[in-house]
Amino acid sequence: MEFFTVILEKSSRLVLPHNFVKMLDGHRPQNMKLRQAGNGLRKLWDVEVVFDADGRMYLDRGWKQFVRAYDLGIGYFLVFRYDGNVTFAVKVFDTTMCRRRYQDDDDAGNGSRSSEYCDRCYVYGSSDSGSKSSSDSGDSKSRSDDGLAMDVPELGDRAMPIVLEEYIPQPGLGLRRSKRIKMMKEKVKKQE
DSSP: OOOEEEEESSSSSSEOOOHHHHHTTOOOEEEEEEEETTTTSHHHHHEEEEOOOOOOOOEEHHHHHHHHHOOOOOOOOOEEEESTTTTTEEEEOOOTTOOOOOOOOOTTTSOOOOOOOGGGGOTTTTTTGGOOOOBBBOOOOOOOTTOOOOOOOOGGGOOEEEEEOOOEETTEEESSSOOOOOOOOOOOOOOO
């Protein structure tokens, strides 16, 4: 199961979607493990899970350390994939609408580039100073390698539809536009 969340405020804990809690079918884990997607199982973050009186599930103690380690900020878009065995793989997209790349990514040290990243988002560690920039060309689109399915979050009047595209390196052609995230406010148009 996958879901996403947008960081709207600084908090020492993160509420998980009700549908995810329902999917657990009554199982109430006391701890979860988080890993930044792309770094294998080298770094797992232990995070305590708590439930409130209404049955909402939160990532609590340990969440703040994960946020600090990956320099997550307001406006960041996180995609969680539940790997089973109480483990989440987390993809991080920053306010440039590109996926962040960290030093502990599997291919970060060998100079190769995964199709998950675009040159504009080539961010190492927690600062943007290591980012590179490049112009993109073409309009090729391809499906995400992990088949992300997105839902509009329940944010009341702040709900935004999400459009996903990918950036794919193509030999001899450079970087082709295809994994960029655009968030647009929904507008209702009257038909005349």
